[in-house]
Amino acid sequence: MITGKNYIGFDLSNAGSTTFKTFNPKLNKETEWLFYEASEEEIDKATALAWKAFHEFKTTSYKKRVQFLKKIADEIEQLGDELIKTYCEETGLPEGRAKGERGRTCFQLRTFAAYIEQGTWVNATIDTAIPNREPAPKPDLRKMSIPIGPIAVFGASNFPLAYSTAGGDTASALASGCPVIVKSHPMHAGTGELVASAIVKAARETNMPNGVFSNLNSSGIEVGQQLVAHSLIKGVGFTGSITGGRALFDLASRRKEPIPVFAEMGSINPVVLLPMALKTKGIEWAKAYASSITLGTGQFCTNPGLLLGIKSPDLSSFLEVLSKEISEIEPSCMLHPNIATKYDGKSTKMVAENSVALAAERKGNVADNYARQMVVKVDGKSFIANPRLHEEVFGPFSMVVECEDQKELSTIISDMDGQLTGTIISEENEIDDYNEVVAAMQNRVGRLIFNGVPTGVEVCPSMQHGGPYPASTDSRFGAVGIHAIQRWIRPLSYQNWPNQLLPDALKDENPLGILRLVNGHHSTESI
Amino acid sequence: MITGKNYIGFDLSNAGSTTFKTFNPKLNKETEWLFYEASEEEIDKATALAWKAFHEFKTTSYKKRVQFLKKIADEIEQLGDELIKTYCEETGLPEGRAKGERGRTCFQLRTFAAYIEQGTWVNATIDTAIPNREPAPKPDLRKMSIPIGPIAVFGASNFPLAYSTAGGDTASALASGCPVIVKSHPMHAGTGELVASAIVKAARETNMPNGVFSNLNSSGIEVGQQLVAHSLIKGVGFTGSITGGRALFDLASRRKEPIPVFAEMGSINPVVLLPMALKTKGIEWAKAYASSITLGTGQFCTNPGLLLGIKSPDLSSFLEVLSKEISEIEPSCMLHPNIATKYDGKSTKMVAENSVALAAERKGNVADNYARQMVVKVDGKSFIANPRLHEEVFGPFSMVVECEDQKELSTIISDMDGQLTGTIISEENEIDDYNEVVAAMQNRVGRLIFNGVPTGVEVCPSMQHGGPYPASTDSRFGAVGIHAIQRWIRPLSYQNWPNQLLPDALKDENPLGILRLVNGHHSTESI
Structure with missing residues (x-):
């Protein structure tokens, strides 16, 4: 059921006074629901929850995160006809497209689940010590990638499912261990709320921390601006126009602590x-x-x-x-x-x-x-x-x-x-x-x-969806496929760290059995 | 011999009228050389040459680039006592330190040479076609990383060799196929010119295109600003103060086409x-x-x-x-x-x-x-x-x-x-x-x-030299070790591209014998 409220962590909230409606373009009239725009206080609350959740969420085992991602896909499917009907009403797109996009969205979530379980995404790199090296001993150094913090995701108007609430940006950020706050697209706020309810349900049922996900309604640009300017937000994913993406990039770059923005914007292909x-x-x-x-x-x-x-x-x-x-x-x-x-x-x-x-x-x-x-x-x-x-x-x-x-x-x-x-x-x-x-x-x-057409973006590891500016704000990353996770992680080195205190990905015994670069050679063996 | 001139590509040039001197802090007096600050025209010429060189340089075989990098290290060693003497005069640092840093610099160049020859740095990822997939055929998609374009490198005051003219930023950028324009540090312009002469000599002798490297003198901030604002510069590497790094980051972010800046800045460790x-x-x-x-x-x-x-x-x-x-x-x-x-x-x-x-x-x-x-x-x-x-x-x-x-x-x-x-x-x-x-x-x-001290930055793949802002402007990258190359490359996908036209890294037969992710599995085999 669509309530028109925001999800501030696990809780529905409508503290603000600004409301708006979505529109059925085929019937050329407003839809039935009334949406409450997130207030400044609600945004603050969502970011504070996300920051708190981050510290627990980033330490959850990959296994638990896998369960969470898979459960989101299941819950989205469980939404059944209501989701498809709402999607069609809010977009004017046909049912076949809605169902196709739902399939793509769930496929993406399950792909990220499989990917993080495999473990190569942390880029584990190990160089063991050489205590008797001259002129100075070589320390033991081990590097892996860790999540950067809460991510703000801006859904796209043209893909209410696959590039929105539980789309590639959200799936990749959650997979990496980053909580997500979605700035819901005002044109499909109902579709967004339904998907958000599926994510929240999945988070509760797999015991994820409150704040791992929030969904904020907004009809204008203020909510998004406040979110990107917020000191507890550490990265931004955006799909939309050059004007919109550039404005967020500028805002993020001007912060006291600038944060990375991956905005996928215009292209004439x-x-x-x-x-x-x-x-x-x-x-x-x-x-x-x-x-x-x-x-x-x-x-x-x-x-x-x-x-x-x-x-x-x-x-x-x-x-x-x-x-x-x-x-x-x-x-x-x-x-x-x-x-x-x-x-x-x-x-x-x-x-x-x-x-x-x-x-x-x-x-x-x-x-x-x-x-x-x-x-x-x-x-x-x-x-x-x-x-x-x-x-x-x-x-x-x-x-x-x-x-x-x-x-x-x-x-x-x-x-x-x-x-x-x-x-x-x-x-x-x-x-x-x-x-x-x-x-x-x-x-x-x-x-x-x-010899083909550019429409049709295959979801697979070798897809690059992004490009030199203004196709995207950072051509070194992409928005589709497993490598999209690299946008939300950063390397951390451990020097002479005791083996039993290292994360599993870096332990001598390689308990996750993942592919690692050990002393210059790729290996899945223990050390 | 130190001329005080700029290297605009292969040529020495002193078209400008502003001059400056370096300083011997131990003797508390100026050194003997007069340096000519790069003029606006010289900067334009260097960037135009770099842009032209980029199109040839990026297509050079890894083998040829390996020769180039190794030759730079050889030529730096060939500079012999003059380099060590100049380094000590311009920094007040002892000879042992100068020699140690020279060793580190040449080691870095040779490490990048070995790394690019190995080929994994292009992150080759292949998903082969499934023509009979339902509801739509799956295309053949192959992705690899390519260089982004000419890079501006700002040398550090405290490491005149290892983090300057031919330091980690330059070595990683050249390794990736990006031409480099160095904004030489005014405190060690003589040391910088000597190293630049070694790079230019190596470039000539290994038949690299003119413009693959330039070295610009400057006593103030104007040369660096003009460089970073220049539309043909596509990335920036910087080591220095928070004020300096942030100013360049802000400038780069405000460009019509924003470019990535990796600035390694302050830290109290x-x-x-x-x-x-x-x-x-x-x-x-x-x-x-x-x-x-x-x-x-x-x-x-x-x-x-x-x-x-x-x-x-x-x-x-x-x-x-x-x-x-x-x-x-x-x-x-x-x-x-x-x-x-x-x-x-x-x-x-x-x-x-x-x-x-x-x-x-x-x-x-x-x-x-x-x-x-x-x-x-x-x-x-x-x-x-x-x-x-x-x-x-x-x-x-x-x-x-x-x-x-x-x-x-x-x-x-x-x-x-x-x-x-x-x-x-x-x-x-x-x-x-x-x-x-x-x-x-x-x-x-x-x-x-x-249980150690933070000083001593080992050069190896598992080193992370960088960190959350303001330690660096982008915590997702590092400045030391082979992975520093990832700052200067971006993924490019080929869809249904004929095998014979693909770059070697992506061809069925895997002529480079590199490790690739093929249909989800890591392999060095042909397809």
């Missing part, structure tokens, strides 16, 4: 269409891209917003097919009237820019909050000259750039902002003639795709 | 003296600490500036012996008149603080720029009440805090700023009764030492 590939498979690629551009009403961070080719009759044919496909796809609902309005405004402004021509637009009437998908085209020189054309249009929009030659194409890519993904569409050996393009792309993206 | 240890070995520990406090005239970032004990006759006896030892040690020269003057001012101010009592001071005449070592004492309550007492006094200074009880001791540690190290002096089982103290310490430091 450039796609390079090489000539031979267009000649032989242009129609297939046009169809695939019409589908990728409109998937989830284009509301994916990996949506292909920029298609780059070299001017040719084959590129024109590609654009023709793409335009036809795009025009015929049935429009779909956006997440919220605000998002739909922004999409309308930004896409209309793009068409009005100098040298930009409308290539395809869904015509006819569309329902309130539904998006007209759109493709525009522009020549390379005009694209280079106008930085406004490099900005993301969040929604089912893509820009086709017709370049003069490979050189112009390379220049565009080299000068591009950082991106989550970059894609090359090529005949098998054609790419060999485009080394410069590939090299430029490598330098600007977090993930390179060969 | 708390030491907890447990009662039984004082009772049984108090005299030995007092002698060991008198020696650690005055080592290198106390000019180490791991200098033990804070000794914490519980009030008792044994603590008083310890303090008595420590005081006697400290008073008798022969004073030694500080690095520079500015540092000596600051030490005098800060230590004198500490003694003047409320409730602080002088316990020991070297009496009699001392030569110009020589430091009078000093120990002061204060009670726990006064220490807690006065944050000025928590500040570092750079030099041979330490404060003994007499706590009422374990609770007060724990409070002091819990509320302490982040530190590089924390030490516990204990009888073997005594520490078991101080869990709270140990837990508090773990949360505030990067390295925990049992």
